[in-house]
Amino acid sequence: MFLIAFVSVVGLMLLAVAFFSPQYAARVGWAFSFIIPSWLGLELSGSVIDSRTIAAGMAIAVVAIRPSRFQFPGFSWVDLIPILIFISCVLSTTYNERFSPTMTALLLGIWVLPYVLGRLIITSEESAEIFVPLAAKIACILAAILVIESITNVNLFNTLLGHAGSREGETGHRFGLKRAEGPFGQPIYAGMVVALSSPWVFTQAYQSIRGHASKLWILAPILVSAGVVSSLSRGPILVLLAIFFGLAWYYLPPLRLPALFLGACMIALAVVMVPDLMDVADTVESKENIREIQVAGETYTYSGTRHRYLLFIVYEDAIQEAGWLGFGKWGISPKHITYVEPHLRKVFYSIDNHYLLHYLSTGIFGTAAFLLLPLGVFLAFLLHSHKLSPSGLFLTVGLTSSVLGASVVLATVWFSDAFSFAFLMNTGCIISLLVYARGLEIVNIQHAHPQTASHFAPRKLPNTVANTL
Numbered sequence: 001m002f003l004i005a006f007v008s009v010v011g012l013m014l015l016a017v018a019f020f021s022p023q024y025a026a027r028v029g030w031a032f033s034f035i036i037p038s039w040l041g042l043e044l045s046g047s048v049i050d051s052r053t054i055a056a057g058m059a060i061a062v063v064a065i066r067p068s069r070f071q072f073p074g075f076s077w078v079d080l081i082p083i084l085i086f087i088s089c090v091l092s093t094t095y096n097e098r099f100s101p102t103m104t105a106l107l108l109g110i111w112v113l114p115y116v117l118g119r120l121i122i123t124s125e126e127s128a129e130i131f132v133p134l135a136a137k138i139a140c141i142l143a144a145i146l147v148i149e150s151i152t153n154v155n156l157f158n159t160l161l162g163h164a165g166s167r168e169g170e171t172g173h174r175f176g177l178k179r180a181e182g183p184f185g186q187p188i189y190a191g192m193v194v195a196l197s198s199p200w201v202f203t204q205a206y207q208s209i210r211g212h213a214s215k216l217w218i219l220a221p222i223l224v225s226a227g228v229v230s231s232l233s234r235g236p237i238l239v240l241l242a243i244f245f246g247l248a249w250y251y252l253p254p255l256r257l258p259a260l261f262l263g264a265c266m267i268a269l270a271v272v273m274v275p276d277l278m279d280v281a282d283t284v285e286s287k288e289n290i291r292e293i294q295v296a297g298e299t300y301t302y303s304g305t306r307h308r309y310l311l312f313i314v315y316e317d318a319i320q321e322a323g324w325l326g327f328g329k330w331g332i333s334p335k336h337i338t339y340v341e342p343h344l345r346k347v348f349y350s351i352d353n354h355y356l357l358h359y360l361s362t363g364i365f366g367t368a369a370f371l372l373l374p375l376g377v378f379l380a381f382l383l384h385s386h387k388l389s390p391s392g393l394f395l396t397v398g399l400t401s402s403v404l405g406a407s408v409v410l411a412t413v414w415f416s417d418a419f420s421f422a423f424l425m426n427t428g429c430i431i432s433l434l435v436y437a438r439g440l441e442i443v444n445i446q447h448a449h450p451q452t453a454s455h456f457a458p459r460k461l462p463n464t465v466a467n468t469l
């Protein structure tokens with residue numbers, strides 16, 4: 001099945017680059033990569049390369065085939081961060097185990113290719129306007145798939161392809177509804193992908209309100225929100241709320257001060273009422289998942305929610321010994337299991353906290369590199385977003401909110417390839433739009449101060465930008 005999907009995507013991308021453009025081919029590859037099940041992959045020397053990674057690699061390849069028909073907007077210092085994360089992962093695995101070309105290629109596909117795909121798909125506001133309808137349609141299709149699965153209790157992808165669904169998807173019902181996982185192999189991953197894709201839908205709805213798209217798109221945010229909720233996972237719902245909050249914060253200034261006050265009160269309340277809040281969160285858990293456990297001689301109440309908190313107690317020794325480069329590929333490292341008490345190994349083998357997992361894998365160096373990514377996106381947004389048009393700005397606010405919101409939620413879920421692709425691609429799209437906005441700023445400076453024009457390379461709007469951020 002993987003070979004059929006792979007040949008189909010490659011063939012369509014080659015046709016697109018032959019008859020249209022490399023950028024159009026990259027969009028075709030992106031669209032199919034989001035619909036093809038993430039669990040379909042090619043096993044290579046013990047590692048699995050999934051369909052999204054191959055699609056991203058092909059997008060870069062088709063641009064390289066016809067570079068004269070592709071115009072890149074310029075570079076940003078943020079472009080170095082995914083490369084830095086990739087290098088930290090390679091250094092860590094090499095230091096702790098050995099250098100593996102296969103693992104290096106896999107890490108490149110996880111950390112760099114999706115970001116580069118985002119940079120290639122969008123190169124200007126004009127290209128964003130072309131891409132938004134396609135991205136919004138794909139997001140709505142995925143959302144509809146999740147809603148149907150949650151209501152009917154049937155996952156068409158798993159049924160038709162003979163794939164065994166996840167335990168959470170098959171038996172983890174909540175409120176009488178199935179936790180939908182669609183083609184992503186786990187409900188949380190499915191919800192995260194749809195939540196991260198929702199800014200495209202909101203932007204298309206915004207265009208509809210402005211009279212630049214069908215009025216039916218006004219209803220699309222309801223569908224995509226229902227898709228996120230159909231995962232019945234709190235993390236994706238929080239990402240969706242973060243996007244709503246980001247858009248409201250930016251476009252409704254009178255709400256900012258009350259929102260800050262409310263946020264401060266909620267944080268203070270959360271600190272004071274942690275035990276009570278844990279009890280409330282446990283109400284959505286199955287009763288059989290709540291029990292008493294012993295960790296280092298102390299008794300704790302265990303649940304899916306409390307699991308994230310207890311990880312830091314269970315792995316306390318490993319955290320102290322991780323150092324600058326961590327333990328390598330944590331989870332498959334032989335050292336992993338030795339840090340967990342034998343009676344806890346089945347429960348705590350999974351680390352549902354990206355920051356903890358990434359720290360144990362790559363140490364201080366890799367974790368610092370990852371934290372630079374949302375920080376770099378936010379700084380670039382503050383510096384250059386004001387130069388974008390209303391539509392470009394709305395999309396950038398939504399995408400930035402999705403990345404920042406997901407960065408917070410990653411404290412409750414590990415950074416699975418199934419949705420990290422969408423996260424990193426969103427980041428690449430944001431930086432492309434902000435590099436384009438920076439180019440507009442440079443041109444304005446040239447027009448206002450002709451005597452300084454020699455300090456900037458010539459630029460023809462809207463295609464090229466010379467300097468780096």
